[in-house]
Amino acid sequence: MTSAPQTLLQAPTPALVLDETRLTANIRRMEGHLAPFDVTFRPHVKTAKSPDVLRAVFDGTGPITVSTLMEAHRFAEAGFNDILYAVGIVPSKLDAVRALADAGVRMQIILDDADIARAVADAITGNSGITVLIEVDCDGHRSGVAPEADELLVIGRTLAEAGLLGGVLTHAGESYSCEGADAIAAHAEIERAGLVHAAERLRAAGLPCPIVSMGSTPTALFVRALDGITEVRAGVYIFQDLVMAGIGVCRPEEIALSVLATVIGYQKAQGRLVIDAGWMAMSRDRGTAAQRVDQGYGLVCDAGGTIIGDLIVTGANQEHGLVGRRDGTPLDLSAYPIGTRLRVLPNHACATAAQHPAYLLTDTGGAVTARWPRFSGW
Template sequence: MAVEIAMTAAPQTLLQVATPALILDEARLAANVRRMDDHLAPFGVGFRPHVKSVKSPAVIRDFLGGAVPITVSTLLEARMFAEAGFNDILYAVGIVPAKLDAVCALAATGVRMQIILDDAGVADDIAHALAGRSGVTALIEVDCDGHRSGIAPDADDLLVIARTLAEAGVFGGVMTHAGESYACEGADAIAAHAELERSGLVRAAERLRAAGLACPVVSMGSTPTALFARALEGITEVRAGVYMFQDLVMAGIGVCRPDQIALSVLATVIGYQKTQGRLVIDAGWMAMSRDRGTASQRVDQGYGLVCDGAGAIIGDLVITSVNQEHGLVGNRDGTPIDLSAYPIGIRLRVLPNHACATAAQHTAYVLADSSGKVTAHYPRFSGW
């Protein structure tokens, strides 16, 4: 894949990058994007990537081919991507009236804004506030798996909310997020959950249409279900976010292999715990986050799986514990490391449990090719 670099830096290698640093493996990232594209192509559905993990318009533009329709989880993401030329945005967190002015301000600049809600009272408020205004439509969030928010496909309020929004001319359709897919394991289990998600959402859309309400958008998605869905009839678009980077939680449920994870933290060995046979690195929880998302999985990856400087996994080395700026690296089973194999100053790369949480600790990505040459620096933002 030819990548148009948005921000270039003087030629250098990872050996010259100050640590800790957030690294993107160019080849793995491109392969993850191709995998999603190839999987969804036969279904003929739209795709709306979620940018909450990336939080960098330049990365999305370069690796996804331009200012594509996107999903965001914060209004800051919406504003930053709108300023970068992205003009079709779904704000996929339940709207409240106090946030509507910010949404409408973006719509006034020519951005197509979609918001979501699951409450009849909020629907009344939104319908009143948006009456006579253009550029904003509302989707009803449907709960297909009891994960977090949304209303059941068969709930009476589905029709009540839709009619309220339709009478104001702002009803756009339905959406769902299969968050419980993260608790599945293996292709068959994930595919079954994808069908649960699809069928529940389509049932909601069919109820609305049977009641005489147009339902143009039927949007589903999570990285597991997007990559393992075997049928998408009735769905108009799919959403996914962490698929670009992948992480150890995704690897733990069989969505990817650890060697397909494109995101890592570059760290330096700065000392030893000689009595315990552990390495000390300059990447603690400020660089990795405190996320322990693999602790409940079959393989506990500690605070991250350790690789050599080229990105190759080193046996069962994991970060076993963290302080603010220190990480302790040991074998998963607690046996001592041969410390002589890791001289002070050597570089290591650590694969994260949760890509979103780890990336949130950093202000930029370093893009590197398979030889370790740095090919770009991409800024990223944080906040709400």
């Protein structure tokens, strides 16, 4: 295993930096918000993709949420044995799910289609260690069956007859389009009410529905009531990012993840810096472009993680990033000699982290205290 450099000045760039103080604060914030509610918390590991990061979240072997079977496999190898695979299942993936269950993992899968429910029921018995949640669409964001749909009960009966029905699940993806605590809290109530209504319809039809699982980072952090909910999920809260900051979920200063880069040259006519972190290091995600403040490809900090005014990554090629002021006025290039280290806060933590093989964990003094490997793939 590659050892960690002692300081960020010694680290090859670009590199993925994880601020331990901010990481811990983000974790404690979620714990504190959910503590008054009698619900299970099932963190989503799709951004982290690292058992080391998850062990900073809690002690134990689960429960966790994954978005790929690779994540399920790697976290199971690390000892986590209560796993929800929160992407709609297809029959071709059932063998991989069954193998995990046979290895002693409590596996939950999701679906939203009556034909797929029949295929799963035909392929898996109720004593397999696998349960199924019906995905419910509470806000028209992505996938799932509507809470009022007749298909909800058709799916429920099919799964219940096979001894597989575990409950219902939703993801309030449209909460990412809200702005401010009140708007997010209102959307959290839409999510909660819609999902609970789906659960009540199943129960009224004589079908079991022990699990009622909702979640997204915005709604998990701003929800004001969780009546009828048994479980909450969230993932990016661990790191936060500029999209979350743009809708008021966090402040940019609370973002724990950044990309370390080096100034390698200048665009002198435009008064811009050239750094060695392009879209291969930052990703092409431009999630803040539609927000009130466009952060380009990322907000620029000094090597210690302090934001430098309105400096952003204004453009990105594969291995080159261009740093300038948001309004386009030229920089004083002499303030940033070639070799200067900068850090860039990401628009989308999931997409940026996916570009890197490891996190460099740093303490409040900027020392690198550990190198935490992360994986990728499906």
